[in-house]
Amino acid sequence: MRNCPLITEIWMENTGVGKQKVEEDCLVVNSHVKFLYLAHNTRLGDGSVAMLASVCPNLEMMDFRYCGGISMDAIEVLWRCCKIQKMNLAQSGYFLCHFQFRVNFKVPTLLVLNLSTLCISHEERSHISKICYNLKELNLDFCDKITASGVLQVVKNCKQLRMISLWSSKNVSSDIIYWMVSTRPSLREIITPRTNPLTVGERDDSLRHGWCVDLDNKI
Structure with a gap:
């Protein structure tokens, strides 16, 4: 980011990002970086995420799938990137079973959010829908604590x-x-639970209403 000031997209998945400490005097703000893909970096911690957010203030897309060292503190820092539109937190490490949304500010720019496999509670789902009220796509696959009331x-x-x-x-x-x-x-697409698939009658009724249905329970 220092030597390529016009770079806009960085892919560094499974590369050991976060293993080595970066000295503060080496940091430089790069306002052109918009897309950051850092999935499968198990050494990536809150400090590294905070550093990345500070030097890339105009980030629009962040992919932190399978990053085992980050917590909600890091996510709060990321959401302060005022242009963030997409965030992928699927399988995000040790806080799979301890994920808590403590963000106390709204994120109107966020459009796509992937929280698959995170054990978020009903209260946290309600909170997400209030602070990220402009969401267009939400992935809650394998979120075992999800209930009908939370989805509604x-x-x-x-x-x-x-x-x-x-x-x-x-x-x-x-x-x-x-x-x-x-x-x-x-709503244009609803991927229904595989344990509670649509019946043939429900599929036929969906088609009569103009909704698109395929064999994978997608409406």
């Missing part, structure tokens, strides 16, 4: 929601699909 809260608050994925969400029934579509006309 998200659909109610996110008025621009176009896609929601609930794959392998065993506590969510396909009965709420019709409520979701009627409540939020912007």
